[in-house]
Amino acid sequence: MNDKNKTKQQLITELEQLRREISDSKASEAEAMQAGEALKYSEETYRNLVDNSLVGINKVTLSGTFIYVNEAFVQMCEFNSAEDIMKLRVMDIFINPNGTKHFMDLLRNTGKISNYELKLVTKKGNTKSVLLNANLEGEIISGMVQDITERKQMEELLFNSKRHWENTFNTINDMITIHDSDFNIVLANRAAQTHLNLPPLGMSDEVKCYQYYHGSDCQMEGCPAHKCKSTGKHAAVNIVENHLDKSIEIRTIPRLDNNNNYAGVIHIARDITNIKKKEDTIERQLGRLNALRSIDRAIIGSLDMRITLDIFLTQVMAQLNIDAASVLLLNQKTHTLEYFISKGFRSSALKYTRLRLGEGNAGRAAVERRIVTIPNLDEHIDGFVVSDNFIEENFIAYFAVPLLAKGQVKGVLEVFHRSPLDGDPEWLEFLEAIADQGAIAIDNATMFDDIQRSNIELSLAYDTTIEGWSRAMDLRDRETEGHTQRVTEMTLRIAAVMGIKDEDIVHMRRGALLHDMGKMGIPDRILLKPGPLDPDEWKEMKRHPEYAYEMLHRIEYLRPAMDIPYCHHEKWDGTGYPRGLKGEDIPLTARIFAVVDVWDALSSDRPYRKAWPKQKVLEHIRSLSGTHFEPKVVDLFLEAIE
Ligand code: C2E
Ligand code: SIN
Ligand code: SIN
Ligand code: FE
Ligand code: FE
Numbered sequence: 177m178n179d180k181n182k183t184k185q186q187l188i189t190e191l192e193q194l195r196r197e198i199s200d201s202k203a204s205e206a207e208a209m210q211a212g213e214a215l216k217y218s219e220e221t222y223r224n225l226v227d228n229s230l231v232g233i234n235k236v237t238l239s240g241t242f243i244y245v246n247e248a249f250v251q252m253c254e255f256n257s258a259e260d261i262m263k264l265r266v267m268d269i270f271i272n273p274n275g276t277k278h279f280m281d282l283l284r285n286t287g288k289i290s291n292y293e294l295k296l297v298t299k300k301g302n303t304k305s306v307l308l309n310a311n312l313e314g315e316i317i318s319g320m321v322q323d324i325t326e327r328k329q330m331e332e333l334l335f336n337s338k339r340h341w342e343n344t345f346n347t348i349n350d351m352i353t354i355h356d357s358d359f360n361i362v363l364a365n366r367a368a369q370t371h372l373n374l375p376p377l378g379m380s381d382e383v384k385c386y387q388y389y390h391g392s393d394c395q396m397e398g399c400p401a402h403k404c405k406s407t408g409k410h411a412a413v414n415i416v417e418n419h420l421d422k423s424i425e426i427r428t429i430p431r432l433d434n435n436n437n438y439a440g441v442i443h444i445a446r447d448i449t450n451i452k453k454k455e456d457t458i459e460r461q462l463g464r465l466n467a468l469r470s471i472d473r474a475i476i477g478s479l480d481m482r483i484t485l486d487i488f489l490t491q492v493m494a495q496l497n498i499d500a501a502s503v504l505l506l507n508q509k510t511h512t513l514e515y516f517i518s519k520g521f522r523s524s525a526l527k528y529t530r531l532r533l534g535e536g537n538a539g540r541a542a543v544e545r546r547i548v549t550i551p552n553l554d555e556h557i558d559g560f561v562v563s564d565n566f567i568e569e570n571f572i573a574y575f576a577v578p579l580l581a582k583g584q585v586k587g588v589l590e591v592f593h594r595s596p597l598d599g600d601p602e603w604l605e606f607l608e609a610i611a612d613q614g615a616i617a618i619d620n621a622t623m624f625d626d627i628q629r630s631n632i633e634l635s636l637a638y639d640t641t642i643e644g645w646s647r648a649m650d651l652r653d654r655e656t657e658g659h660t661q662r663v664t665e666m667t668l669r670i671a672a673v674m675g676i677k678d679e680d681i682v683h684m685r686r687g688a689l690l691h692d693m694g695k696m697g698i699p700d701r702i703l704l705k706p707g708p709l710d711p712d713e714w715k716e717m718k719r720h721p722e723y724a725y726e727m728l729h730r731i732e733y734l735r736p737a738m739d740i741p742y743c744h745h746e747k748w749d750g751t752g753y754p755r756g757l758k759g760e761d762i763p764l765t766a767r768i769f770a771v772v773d774v775w776d777a778l779s780s781d782r783p784y785r786k787a788w789p790k791q792k793v794l795e796h797i798r799s800l801s802g803t804h805f806e807p808k809v810v811d812l813f814l815e816a817i818e
Contacts, residue, residue: 232306232321238280240266243316252306252323254298271295271303283312296321351445354431357438359384371447423452457602464606467491471613481621482517488614489519492589496607500571500592502526504538505618506585513538513588520592523565538588541576545585547607550574551596573597577607579615586618638733639686646689653695653703653783663769663776664688666816667740670768673812680736684765687740691769694724694741704783718753721745739763744770747804759806767806771797771813774804 226233232249236242242262253269255261261269272279272294283289292308305328310319345352351368353361361384364374426445433439474487485503492501500520504513515529531539541548550556553571575591589611599607646660667688671681695703698720702713709717724741728734743757743766750758778793788796794814801810 232319232323234319234321236266236317236319238315238317242266249321252298252304252321253296254300254302260299269296270306271297283310283317287312293324349446351443351447353443353445355440355443357440359440362440368445422447422449424448464495464609467495468609468613471610471617475613475617475620479621479624481618484617484621485517485614486519488610488617489517492591492610492614493520495610496591496603498591498597499594500569502529502590502592503579503587503614503618504529504531504590505587506533506542513542516587522569526566526590533585537574538576538590541578542585542588545578545580547578547604548576549599551598570594575599575607577611579611579618581612581615581619584619586615586622589614642686642689645693649692649695659776659780660689660691663691663772666772666775667765667769669816670772670809670812671765673816674764674768674809676765680765683736684740686734686737687765688769688772690724690728690734690737691740691744691773692720692724693727694720694722696727697723706783708784718745721754739765740769742766744773746770748806749803752804768809768813771805771809774800775813775817 227246228248229246230248232252233244233246234242234249235244242264245258245261247258250256250258250261253261267276279289279292282292289308289310292310294306294308296304296306298304304323304325307322307324308319309322310317346366348365349367351371352365353368353372354363356362361368361374364372368374424445425448426443429442429444431439431441468491471484471488471491474484478484489501489503492498498520500518502518502521503516505516506512507514511533513529513531513533515527518526529538533539534543537548537550551573553574569592571592571594573593573596577589577591578585579587579589591607643661650658650660664685668681668685671684676684698717702709702716705713721742721744725738728738728741740763742754743763746752746755746757746762746766747770748759748762748767750756752762775793775797778788778796779790781787794817797805797810798814801807
């Protein structure tokens with residue numbers, strides 16, 4: 177079939193196909209045109225991007241020769257231009273701590289390498305940390321280099337500060353726990369983990385702080401954390417809590433979140449058990465020292481053994497924490513221990529105790545000179561006189577401590593307690609120390625009794641001697657014995673009215689008895705002369721007060737009695753003898769005695785004259801008021817005599 181044979185329809189179909197083909201080819205021509213432009217555009221964009229990227233970009237051959245570097249890389253390396261860098265090789269700039277081979281192996285194996293850390297030395301000699309991402313395409317390595325120096329420095333700072341913080345947190349001796357708002361422990365330092373024996377944190381949300389500081393019976397109201405939560409206040413509270421017999425001092429600091437809302441607390445806790453124990457020990461020892469001191473003071477301050485031992489027992493009970501105590505004294509004559517004083521008893525259970533040495537527990541303590549201990553009286557009651565009273569006391573523990581002073585047993589201290597008592601060494605040591613003090617108290621009091629007794633005996637002996645002397649003197653120049661006694665009594669009567677102190681009276685009495693002791697030195701021919709004395713005789717007679725002084729001042733215990741014998745002839749107006757003293761220069765006792773002496777002399781017969789009548793004597797004495805005698809004394813004397 178030729179063209180003419182072709183149908184019209186066929187021709188149309190072919191024509192249309194042709195048209196389609198032309199149209200298609202035109203279209204693909206346009207597409208091709210477009211694609212070429214796009215590529216060109218994207219290449220430009222890419223180059224622009226690469227050239228101006230802030231990331232350093234380079235292309236390098238496998239042998240390390242730079243083919244391309246962008247501006248950012250030039251700047252990163254602190255070079256002036258790309259050409260300068262391109263003269264160098266990769267190894268001149270990068271330092272790879274792992275070695276180039278490591279890098280190349282990695283790159284060859286996978287065709288690319290990501291986030292590879294390297295160092296880079298710049299032209300100026302600065303070292304920078306960089307991160308490299310690279311692709312291997314054929315023989316070319318394309319690399320992207322990021323300067324991470326600042327980030328690395330930051331990381332290092334952070335790392336160091338974290339390490340510091342952790343070190344501090346964990347090496348600090350205080351227990352530190354950080355809690356959320358439900359009291360759960362979210363972080364605990366090593367001290368807290370160790371001392372509180374915490375389970376691993378984060379495994380359970382039931383690790384509440386109060387379980388560890390208080391035990392399970394925590395009173396939430398009392399918890400500082402609870403308080404912080406409920407009041408929302410920034411309260412730091414110091415408390416001391418007991419947990420498993422430990423004293424723990426806890427500081428609680430509230431934590432606030434970014435919006436200043438309560439976010440839990442930080443507990444800083446310190447185990448002060450040992451400090452508390454030491455404080456308690458010091459306090460106890462101070463108390464005991466003070467107790468010993470107060471017993472000392474009682475010993476010094478009182479001569480009454482009952483008062484001293486009462487204080488002693490009070491201290492024994494307080495410092496040793498016991499319920500009752502008693503002291504038995506050793507009667508040195510009968511060698512028996514006799515009840516003396518007790519404290520803390522409900523009955524008179526032991527009041528009639530009387531034990532022979534060696535008998536009973538106390539007797540055994542005294543003989544063996546050691547503490548006898550009975551921890552449980554229920555099992556071991558045989559050392560006691562068991563009365564119903566004693567059983568009702570319900571004592572359980574008992575100690576008998578010998579009271580030893582200067583190597584001698586003075587008595588026994590008995591200590592009773594109504595519950596078991598485990599006397600630790602410190603307690604026993606103090607028991608012994610305080611017992612020593614008790615023994616000293618007894619020794620001191622009995623010694624004082626002994627001394628006082630011998631003092632009284634001595635004193636009596638002195639006075640008997642003095643009275644004997646004065647009687648002998650009376651016999652020498654007085655017609656009848658007993659005048660001196662009478663003068664003495666009258667003197668003391670007036671002295672009492674004039675308010676002379678008791679301790680001076682004893683000396684005054686002796687002085688009165690011995691007032692004319694000096695006449696022992698006056699010869700009989702003068703003293704017993706029946707008539708008046710001539711001047712020489714007078715001169716001698718007037719020396720009798722000085723003779724008294726000579727004789728008596730050598731005798732220690734009579735020195736305080738000297739005023740009367742030495743000064744009884746002084747006169748108020750200063751005309752007396754031996755020294756012519758005047759007024760109140762004359763000792764008061766002598767001023768009193770002078771009146772009594774003249775009264776007595778005139779009322780008595782003398783070898784040189786007869787006794788005067790009473791009325792005349794009194795008138796005479798009144799007439800000498802203000803000259804011979806002190807007026808006030810005369811008045812009191814006349815009052816006393818009438
Ligand atoms: P005496 O006999 O114990 O007398 C004590 C004092 O009483 C006398 O101290 C005097 O102040 C007073 N007194 C005693 N008798 C008389 C008296 O007859 N008249 C008056 N006015 N006062 C009298 P006085 O005077 O310092 O004498 C000291 C002592 O000297 C007397 O102690 C006595 O032992 C002795 N004495 C005094 N006068 C005589 C005397 O005339 N003959 C003798 N033998 N002895 C005399
Ligand atoms: C708490 O109750 O939150 C802790 C225990 C305490 O610190 O007392
Ligand atoms: C004395 O000196 O001992 C007694 C006489 C006086 O008090 O002057
Ligand atoms: Fe005289
Ligand atoms: Fe006299």
